[in-house]
Amino acid sequence: MTAPPLLRVENLVTRFDTPDGEVRAVNGVSFDLERGDSLGIVGESGSGKTQLFMSLTGLLARNGRASGSALFDGRDLLTLTPRAMNEVRGVRISIIFQDPMTSLNPYLRISRQMTEVLTEHRGMSRKAARLRGIELLERVGIPNAEARFRGYPHEFSGGMRQRIMIAIALLCDPQILIADEPTTALDVTVQAQILDLLRDLRREFGTAVVMITHDLGVVAGLCERVLVLYAGRVVESGDVDDIFHDARHPYTEGLLRSMPRLDEARGEALHAIPGQPPDLQALPRGCAYRARCGYVRDVCSEAVPPLESFAPRRAAACYRVSS
Amino acid sequence: MSDIKQNSDGDGAGDSDSDGAGETLVAAPILRVRDLSVEFSVPSADGIFGGRRALTAVNGVSFDLHAGETLGVVGESGCGKSTLARAILQLLPASRGEVVWMGEDLVGHPGLRERRRDLQIIFQDPLASLNPRMTAGDIVAEPLRTHRGEIGRAERRRLVAEMFERVGLSPVMVNRYPHEFSGGQCQRIGIARAMILRPRLILCDEPVSALDVSIQAQIVNLLEDLQREFGMALIFISHDLSVVRHICHRVMVLYLGRVVEVAERDILYRSPRHPYTRALMSAVPIPDPRIERERRRVVLEGDLPSPLDPPSGCIFRGRCSYARSRCAEEVPVLEELGGQSVACHFHNDI
Numbered sequence: 050m051t052a053p054p055l056l057r058v059e060n061l062v063t064r065f066d067t068p069d070g071e072v073r074a075v076n077g078v079s080f081d082l083e084r085g086d087s088l089g090i091v092g093e094s095g096s097g098k099t100q101l102f103m104s105l106t107g108l109l110a111r112n113g114r115a116s117g118s119a120l121f122d123g124r125d126l127l128t129l130t131p132r133a134m135n136e137v138r139g140v141r142i143s144i145i146f147q148d149p150m151t152s153l154n155p156y157l158r159i160s161r162q163m164t165e166v167l168t169e170h171r172g173m174s175r176k177a178a179r180l181r182g183i184e185l186l187e188r189v190g191i192p193n194a195e196a197r198f199r200g201y202p203h204e205f206s207g208g209m210r211q212r213i214m215i216a217i218a219l220l221c222d223p224q225i226l227i228a229d230e231p232t233t234a235l236d237v238t239v240q241a242q243i244l245d246l247l248r249d250l251r252r253e254f255g256t257a258v259v260m261i262t263h264d265l266g267v268v269a270g271l272c273e274r275v276l277v278l279y280a281g282r283v284v285e286s287g288d289v290d291d292i293f294h295d296a297r298h299p300y301t302e303g304l305l306r307s308m309p310r311l312d313e314a315r316g317e318a319l320h321a322i323p324g325q326p327p328d329l330q331a332l333p334r335g336c337a338y339r340a341r342c343g344y345v346r347d348v349c350s351e352a353v354p355p356l357e358s359f360a361p362r363r364a365a366a367c368y369r370v371s372s
Numbered sequence: 373m374s375d376i377k378q379n380s381d382g383d384g385a386g387d388s389d390s391d392g393a394g395e396t397l398v399a400a401p402i403l404r405v406r407d408l409s410v411e412f413s414v415p416s417a418d419g420i421f422g423g424r425r426a427l428t429a430v431n432g433v434s435f436d437l438h439a440g441e442t443l444g445v446v447g448e449s450g451c452g453k454s455t456l457a458r459a460i461l462q463l464l465p466a467s468r469g470e471v472v473w474m475g476e477d478l479v480g481h482p483g484l485r486e487r488r489r490d491l492q493i494i495f496q497d498p499l500a501s502l503n504p505r506m507t508a509g510d511i512v513a514e515p516l517r518t519h520r521g522e523i524g525r526a527e528r529r530r531l532v533a534e535m536f537e538r539v540g541l542s543p544v545m546v547n548r549y550p551h552e553f554s555g556g557q558c559q560r561i562g563i564a565r566a567m568i569l570r571p572r573l574i575l576c577d578e579p580v581s582a583l584d585v586s587i588q589a590q591i592v593n594l595l596e597d598l599q600r601e602f603g604m605a606l607i608f609i610s611h612d613l614s615v616v617r618h619i620c621h622r623v624m625v626l627y628l629g630r631v632v633e634v635a636e637r638d639i640l641y642r643s644p645r646h647p648y649t650r651a652l653m654s655a656v657p658i659p660d661p662r663i664e665r666e667r668r669r670v671v672l673e674g675d676l677p678s679p680l681d682p683p684s685g686c687i688f689r690g691r692c693s694y695a696r697s698r699c700a701e702e703v704p705v706l707e708e709l710g711g712q713s714v715a716c717h718f719h720n721d722i
Contacts, residue, residue, distance in 0.1 A: 093584035094555075192674075206675045207449075236448035237611060238672045241655035245671060263585055266657025270664040289661045307589035309618035311656045312663065314638065318596065319618065321589035325554045341586075 053120070054081035055224060055257055056105075061127075063097070063104045063281075072329045074100040075115070076281035079356075082225065082257055087290070089272030090261045091304070094326045097281035098261045102227050106144060107134040121225075131137035142168050143218035147230040149210035153202040159186075160198045166220050185216040208239035215246065222254065227262045243340055244271055265308060269293060274362075277301045280327035280337035282304060283356050287363040297365040299342045336367070344369050400475075401436035402572055403460070403607060408433045408469035410452070410459045414680070427679050429455040431629040432469070439572065442599065442606040444620030444637070446613055446652070450676055452629040453609045457575045460607070461491055464585075474572075489519045492566035496578035498558035502550040509546030512536065512564045519569055531568065539564045539594060555585035561596065567598060573605045580615060592619055613656050617641050625649045628679055628687045635712035645714040647692045647722060686717070694722050 063075035075097040082088055092098040104115035105126050121137070129137065138144070146152045154162060163182035167173040175183065179198070186194035189212040202210055211231060218226055228247065232240035248271060251258050260271055268275055268289065275292040277285040277300065285298035291362040296302040306320035324341040333340060335350040340347070348368050356366040365371075382589055410430040416423050430452040433662050437443050445453045458464040462478055471478045473487055479539055481487075492515075495501035502511055511531045516523055523531070533543035539560040559579060566574050576595065580588040592615060599606060610616050616623055617637060624634040625646065633646040644650045647670075654670040672691050677683055689695040700716050706713040716722075 093586060208675060214435075237613070238448060238651055238655045239675075240657075241669055241671055245669070264657065265585070265659035266664075269659050269661040270657050270667075293659065293661050304660060305583055307586050308659055309589075309592070310616045310658060311614045311617060311641070311653065312658055314617075314641070318593045319589035321593050322586035323590070324585055324588070325556065 050278070055086070055121070056082040056086045057118075057120045057359070058082075058105070059118045059120075060102060061101065061119065062117060063100050063109065063113060063115045065110070065268075067114045067330075069330055073281055074113075074329060075104060077117075078276075078278075078281075078283055080276055080283065080286065081093075082259065084224070085251070085255045085257055086274060087251060087258045087260065087272045089268035089275040090259060090278060091263065091265060091268055091275060092278035093263055095280060096278040096327075098278050099229055101278070102144070102259065102261060103227065106138045106142060106227070107131065108138075108144075123190065136170070139166060139218075139223075140221040141223050142225040142227065143221070143223040144227045145211070145214045145218050145231050145235075147233050149207065149214045149234075150202065152214055153210060158199055158201055158366060159205075161219055163213075163220065166217065170221055181220065182216075185219055189213070189216045189219075189250075191216070206239075207235055211235060211239075211243055212246065215243075215250070219254065219256070220249065223256060225259065227259045227261070227366045230263070231260075232267065233262070233264070238304055240267075247271060265304060277304075280329065280332060282337070282353070282366060283364075284338065284367070285365045286356070291363055297359070297363070297370045298367050299344050299369070300338050303341070303343075313361075333364050378394070393572060401438050402474055403437040404470070404472040405436075405460065406434045406470040406472070408456070408459060408471060409467050410464055411467040425680065428682075429629050429679065430459060433626075434469075435631075435634060435682040436623060437573070437605050437607065437629070440599065440603045440605055441622065442608055442620045444616035444623040445607060445609045446611065446616055446623060447626035448611060448652075450628070450674065450679060451626040453626055454577055455629075456626070457493065457577050457607065457609055459494060461488075461575060485519075489515075489569045490572045490713065491575070492569065492573070493575045493577065494559070494562050494566050494579045496564055498555050498579055498582060499550055499553075502558055504550050507547050507549055507562060508541075508553065508561050509536075511550070511561060512546075512568055515565060515569050532564075534567050535564045538565070538598075540590070554587075555583050556590060558588075559583060559591050562596065563591075563598070567602070567604075570602060571604055573607065575607045575609070577609045578611070579608075581610065588615070595619065609656050613653060625652070628676065628682060630687060631706060631713075631715065632688065633714045633716075634706070639711045643712075643720045645709070645712060645722075646688075646716050647694055648688050651691075669701055680689055686715075694718055 059079045061075055061078045062073060065072045065074060078101055090098045105119050115127050164175060164178035167178035167181055168175060171369060183194050183198050186198060189211055191197055191209060193226050232243050247258060261313040272289050275287060275289050276283050279300050285301045285316050296305055303322040307322055309319055322341050327337050335352055339345045339349040354366045354368050356364050357371050359370055406428060409428060409432055411426045411428050413424045414427050416425045417501050433456060447453050459466050462484055466479050486602045509532050512535055513528050516528050536543045541557060541560050580591050583591060608620055620637050623637055623640050625632050627648050633649045644653055651672045653669045658664060674691050677690055685701050686699040689699040704715045704717045
């Protein structure tokens with residue numbers, strides 16, 4: 050028997066109670082993450098890409114609940130007590146967010162924010178924690194790390210702050226690093242630096258990286274496997290080359306065609322996907338994408354198309370693919 | 373479509389084919405910016421008693437813009453692209469230089485209100501740029517109220533409904549408030565508000581950066597369609613070089629408040645000459661894993677220098693792998709190379 054995957058998510062559903070009724074942000078998502086994998090989660094507003102991983106790390110807002118299962122190392126992340134989750138989050142599964150300024154505490158020195166994790170979670174001495182912190186700052190490319198270790202977040206640029214966030218995320222050698230739009234707030238040249246860093250770190254530490262993003266260019270450069278999310282469901286999954294060169298779901302195809310490309314001279318008008326992003330509170334019957342889809346048929350309004358594998362390592366949720 | 377005719381000479385100059393911009397080069401530019409600088413006074417680093425010092429956000433920028441042309445302004449945060457837009461519209465005072473609109477210098481000009489009919493702006497954050505307490509219809513009608521008071525209520529309502537339709541919104545939505553619209557729809561309202569006076573120039577300040585990818589394309593197409601139909605010129609400010617390549621005729625690259633390169637679109641993307649332009653282009657991810665694996669990046673070291681303490685000579689030299697001693701001594705001026713101007717001492721060697 051082959052070893053179980055590092056993380057196996059099955060039929061994850063995330064619901065929020067709102068004054069206007071229940072909203073399902075994630076609706077039956079399943080996937081496996083292998084050791085050292087790099088998985089891209091692609092989706093736009095309302096796709097559920099962020100809430101999916103908030104559910105897995107116990108960070109849902111108070112009105113949210115998650116059901117299904119998420120087996121990580123023999124334990125179901127969804128049933129962990131807050132205390133047990135604290136032993137996993139930031140230690141074995143780390144997260145970096147879009148905005149490094151709001152994730153760092155502006156009142157605390159970097160040194161404090163880095164050593165706390167180690168002294169609390171790892172029982173390290175303060176001196177050892179300090180050495181480890183400085184070592185990681187150097188590794189993520191903070192110049193003059195020893196001196197800047199005592200600095201405050203505002204003394205660093207946006208790109209440097211994101212490097213610090215990555216260093217903090219790596220302090221306890223996590224097995225999974227979840228990066229939620231980590232470069233969206235950064236300039237493109239800084240984004241290139243951060244993506245290079247993530248690529249190197251993955252190779253060096255063997256950390257599985259989950260890249261949550263709306264930017265297909267970022268996925269193309271960093272990821273090996275891709276899940277495309279729409280309205281809380283996986284609509285397509287596959288290896289990165291297949292997704293980009295042989296997209297089967299009309300939404301994936303639409304996304305790829307709607308992006309202007311740096312390496313393409315201006316042609317005709319862009320292939321915009323018509324309509325609006327999905328409104329989770331008023332999803333249509335059947336396929337959530339059908340109102341925007343150019344291939345829509347009668348069957349699309351009858352039932353939600355299931356995610357079906359049509360080739361090894363490929364799956365799509367579309368009647369056009371399955372028939 | 374409309375009774376507003378003050379700009380009816382905005383003819384087919386906005387044709388989207390690439391020689392559209394070339395045709396108009398013979399005519400006088402509608403906008404001439406010369407040596408424009410904007411300074412801000414900021415507290416000095418010595419604390420609250422240290423007095424104030426000048427931060428030069430835009431430094432000696434010059435360019436021409438022709439009728440129906442789209443000029444891209446690209447650069448990263450802090451390069452001065454938004455400040456430049458605001459200085460052109462006189463929303464910020466220029467500390468030096470000229471902004472000549474249709475032959476008339478706007479800097480310190482008293483009759484600016486007249487000109488505002490012709491010069492409109494679209495902002496990055498579609499929701500924040502709409503007054504939450506006004507209906508979408510009132511927002512789009514407001515420029516008519518301000519500048520075209522002679523237009524009666526019924527006619528105004530008709531023009532607004534027509535404009536709603538034109539930007540892809542249903543006219544039955546006029547009574548809704550901004551929060552009832554999605555981001556893309558809010559941006560359409562912003563565009564309708566800018567277009568209702570049939571301006572000759574719209575400054576678009578990162579108009580699609582806050583939108584989802586699938587919606588970005590809708591808005592880009594809408595701007596192109598409107599330009600084809602009404603012939604207005606666009607200044608398209610963006611950090612996204614892929615979008616700029618798609619929509620612009622000419623592109624200007626800013627770094628730390630200065631123009632480092634300006635060129636016809638195809639020339640710039642085929643052969644960028646300034647080391648910064650090259651680094652910028654090489655950093656843009658391309659949505660194709662095969663290409664991404666093969667690509668060799670010019671990775672820029674370090675961060676943008678502080679605009680309060682810019683380096684001597686060439687402002688880019690601290691991050692430039694080609695920098696030599698001359699770069700520290702002499703500020704490179706923009707040199708015209710035929711369809712392309714570059715501010716680099718060594719553009720021939722690289």
